[in-house]
Amino acid sequence: MESCRPKLPLVARPLIGALEAERVSIIFKSLAHPTRLRLLHALIRVDELSVGDLADETGMTVQAISNQLQRLAEISVVGKRRDGLQALYRVIDPCVPVLLERGWCHIDEFDKGVDVEVPGGLSMNVG
Amino acid sequence: MESCRPKLPLVARPLIGALEAERVSIIFKSLAHPTRLRLLHALIRVDELSVGDLADETGMTVQAISNQLQRLAEISVVGKRRDGLQALYRVIDPCVPVLLERGWCHIDEFDKGVDVEVPGGLSMNVG
DNA sequence: TGACTATTACACCGTATCGTGTAATAGTCA
DNA sequence: TGACTATTACACGATACGGTGTAATAGTCA
Numbered sequence: 001m002e003s004c005r006p007k008l009p010l011v012a013r014p015l016i017g018a019l020e021a022e023r024v025s026i027i028f029k030s031l032a033h034p035t036r037l038r039l040l041h042a043l044i045r046v047d048e049l050s051v052g053d054l055a056d057e058t059g060m061t062v063q064a065i066s067n068q069l070q071r072l073a074e075i076s077v078v079g080k081r082r083d084g085l086q087a088l089y090r091v092i093d094p095c096v097p098v099l100l101e102r103g104w105c106h107i108d109e110f111d112k113g114v115d116v117e118v119p120g121g122l123s124m125n126v127g
Numbered sequence: 128m129e130s131c132r133p134k135l136p137l138v139a140r141p142l143i144g145a146l147e148a149e150r151v152s153i154i155f156k157s158l159a160h161p162t163r164l165r166l167l168h169a170l171i172r173v174d175e176l177s178v179g180d181l182a183d184e185t186g187m188t189v190q191a192i193s194n195q196l197q198r199l200a201e202i203s204v205v206g207k208r209r210d211g212l213q214a215l216y217r218v219i220d221p222c223v224p225v226l227l228e229r230g231w232c233h234i235d236e237f238d239k240g241v242d243v244e245v246p247g248g249l250s251m252n253v254g
Numbered sequence: 255t256g257a258c259t260a261t262t263a264c265a266c267c268g269t270a271t272c273g274t275g276t277a278a279t280a281g282t283c284a
Numbered sequence: 285t286g287a288c289t290a291t292t293a294c295a296c297g298a299t300a301c302g303g304t305g306t307a308a309t310a311g312t313c314a
Contacts, residue, residue: 005232006229006232010171013168027233031152032156033152037143037151038142038148041148051261061303087260087261099230102222102225103155104151105132178290189292191273198271211290
């Protein structure tokens with residue numbers, strides 16, 4: 001269940017090939033949209049939710065939710081289970097919470113302030 | 128410069144708002160394309176490269192590279208520096224290497240076959 | 255069984271993205 | 285200065301994505 005630990009540091013790996021990059025990009029695509037981020041966070045927070053629940057939480061239509069969940073299920077980011085009338089979804093990809101947490105902290109850092117544009121050289125964040 | 132450490136666990140945070148999600152999604156978008164992944168990995172590996180170098184390494188046209196670098200620079204993922212004829216780029220966002228490493232391990236896991244989940248009958252990968 | 259609810263399938267359209275090609279710009283060196 | 289190289293600006297066309305609406309499906313309960 002846990003896992004999602006780096007195997008080799010990036011610098012030790014040969015340049016990522018086109019095919020590998022294609023595959024890695026898939027997991028990032030799943031996180032590259034606000035709606036999906038919100039769905040995933042909601043699912044991570046409470047572990048399991050129905051399409052209707054998610055629609056309520058996010059204020060979107062069930063079709064939109066269902067569409068996105070379907071995309072996420074296709075790539076095995078979320079899993080589905082039926083309980084009576086409802087279809088319950090949950091996050092099954094252990095990397096996703098880790099990535100979301102890291103990605104989120106990115107804007108936390110940014111909000112903490114600072115962000116200096118260096119005139120002559122690199123633009124950079126100074127913490 | 129380092130940082131990129133989670134501040135609060137995801138479950139402890141209130142559901143991410145639309146605006147926050149929009150902002151978080153930006154960093155993931157930068158990683159959600161094979162070309163950009165390859166550029167970023169190349170830059171992380173050797174620290175600093177020109178547009179031409181990157182074109183050589185990836186086998187793409189300089190225009191395509193330049194376009195992508197521009198996108199990455201707009202959101203401060205990469206920084207730019209001139210050295211004579213060349214424009215040298217490097218990754219300046221400390222979260223990006225972390226995220227790439229984590230995302231990459233995702234397919235490593237998958238390749239290893241593993242990934243068993245869930246008593247309740249969720250969909251699962253079995254290698 | 256039949257009314258009802260929750261979810262999904264599917265087509266549609268507006269929009270964003272990506273790579274390319276052409277032209278322009280910035281910088282180097284003789 | 286002028287030939288040359290590296291990079292960028294910009295517009296174009298193809299493609300993929302996202303949300304909506306309508307219709308269909310799966311399941312529940314009286």
